[in-house]
Amino acid sequence: ELRVTRGDLRPRVLLTGELEAVDAIELRVPQTSERRVQLQTLVADGAEVEAGDVLAEFDNTSFATTLEERRTAVRRAESALAEARAEAAATLEEADRAVERARIALAKARLDAGVPESVRARVEHARYQLALTRAVAAHESAIDDRGAAAARGESEVRIRSEELARARRKLAEAEGGIDALRLVAPRAG
DSSP states (O other), X not given: OOOOOOOOOOOOOOOOSOOOOSSOOOOOOOOOSSSOOOEEXXXXXXXXXXXXXXXXXXXXXXXXXXXXXXXXXXXXXHHHHHHHHHHHHHHHHHHHHHHHHHHXXXXXXXXXXXXXXXXXXXXXXXXXXXXXXXXXXXXXXXXXXXXXHHHHHHHHHHHHHHHHHHHHHHHXXXXXXHHHTEEEOSSOX
């Protein structure tokens, strides 16, 4: 049975379609090496936020582990670079001493070979001339060895420096990846 009662007449309109924001900022889920990143916190739908407020934060546990590994890699690379520099300096110092010893031996051999043949026996004079030739060769060899040691040291230091730079880049990427897991409001709204 139907009954009529007194009351206010209210029109009802049924609408269908899509709502499109007039002014919006698009926030995207960060791209990570993980297949699935779990959402840790999310601001309530329709809440008022200030610029810089955290809107959403994703779980960064696996990234924090990676970050610590990369910090360790940077410390290891810094240590390897310091060791390479110290080793190169020590090797170069030893090569400098070898050059100095060869220079002193050469100077002595020149003095000995400089004595006229008339003062010494022929065989003895020939022995001193041979010693001078050997001292010249040893001095040149020591100079060459010093150059090679310097080049090896510079090369090793350069390699270790590049490894350190690579480790620092990876650390910066990991730190940036963790920051990317936090979506902040670019403006109040």
